[in-house]
Amino acid sequence: MARFVIVPQWQGSSSSRAMQLVDGATAIAGDLPRSACTLVEVPAEAGESLETNVRRLSTLRRVRELVQDAVAGVDGPAIVIGGDCGVSVGAVAAVAAANPAGDVAVVWLDAHADLNTPETSPSGAFTGMVLRAILGEGVDDMTLPVGAITPDRVVLAGTRDLDAAEEEYIAEAGIRMLGVDSLADPESIVSAVAETGASRVFLHIDLDVLDPAAVAGLAFPVPFGARPVDLVATIKALRARFPLAGAAITEFSPSSADGAVEDLGTILRIVGALV
Template sequence: MTVVQVPQWRGSGAPTAERLREGARLLAAMVPADERVLVEVENDLVSTAARVREALAKADGGLWVAVGGDCGVELEPVAAARRRYGDRLVVVWFDAHGDLNTPESSPSGAFHGMVLRALTGEGPRGLVAAPAVDPRRVVLAGVRDLDPAEAAFVGSAGVRHVRAADPVALTDAIAAAGGTTDPVVYVHIDLDVLDPEVFASVGSPSPDGFRPDQLLALVTAVAERFGVAGLGITEYEPSRPEDQKLLAPLVAALVEVCAGDGRATR
């Protein structure tokens, strides 16, 4: 297992985004990895993405865990999984937000709110995945804060959306997204998918999120039914000791269930 630490914060629109650098360091330390890679971030996101791509190309054949930093660090890990698994790949996006804006529709102009759309083929120059992920092979999980343009894209492009903490509904949505293939899943987790009353160390909190035990149950259900191609954990802005105390065992458990038995390498 390889952990790829990317302390990128310039893709975030949060006023406290610089905390993401320390958050990436702390997250990486929570992952029981065999190999550890620190990606030095640049001021521009395109250069940092290139460095992440290079780091992933050198990683071993096991599970990789990308830790951010902002959600924009997921561009290259998901793109690498798409190249490896082709149309078998289904992306499960645990997040409070859809991250489906374009530069034209984004209220903030921040890339962390565009990265999933960039993975489907539309985004800022130099930050678009190729080949793209088919939007019909994307499942939003726990998303509760969509901008109007994002909601329109979800409806028109066939993106699946499971709002409730329902493992059966989520795994059925993944199976449907996979169609006739044997799906392999990339699991993205923005920690603002958690309820801010329980976990507040994020830059863009949104009410009515999942409890930690619900998140773990959902990811466990996914990993028990499908192979996991990769795991990303992002957007930790450390601000409260109690949040770090909660996060450490949660991250370890999420990594353990995603590592599973290596089915994604089939």
């Protein structure tokens, strides 16, 4: 049976709808088998920046540790249900610690690259720094060890809203980036992962990789996103080729309970493709 780690974290977001990320994670969890779920108790307080340019850092550090411990305690791959994108740091940290260096590729299915540093971030929100932290750059206790996940093991897919500093880093680091059209051709993403040389894959799925017409509950919708059928097909193609090291589904921010219900069918199809 698949195991789910539920992390209703909102502190990494800069959205005015950040608290609705709690509702989103809770709504998804409500449609999963309770016996298969582990709930991470996210502190209620916003947290302090601790003299850094990362908002709410003190709480984010605590949750990162809790997520890493929860994922490490799961027998087999865990699927983390966020919450904001920051939940993926602890998840990938646990996966990287349990696998030889270079064995895991990270596929970042997201409208945004999340490759800012505290110095380049325009908002100070950790959600825009998550993948860079996974690659070992950022504030203490929020980064993986340098070399645990390297840029040549990362594939960005569906990414279409980049800051200038992120574009520069992608070019310098040589990160593979595929557009939305690639999701209509799953084998192109399978081939990109195969080129990394990794034998296992971690899938980070920010729901804003989808077109806003497909999912309404997005804090940062970006036009011209993927179709759900293409995202599901891509996940299935990756699962057919590579063992799943872990996954995260993040950034479900429904405006109401009724709105959550309307989106859950799509989200549960994504969950189904993972398991």
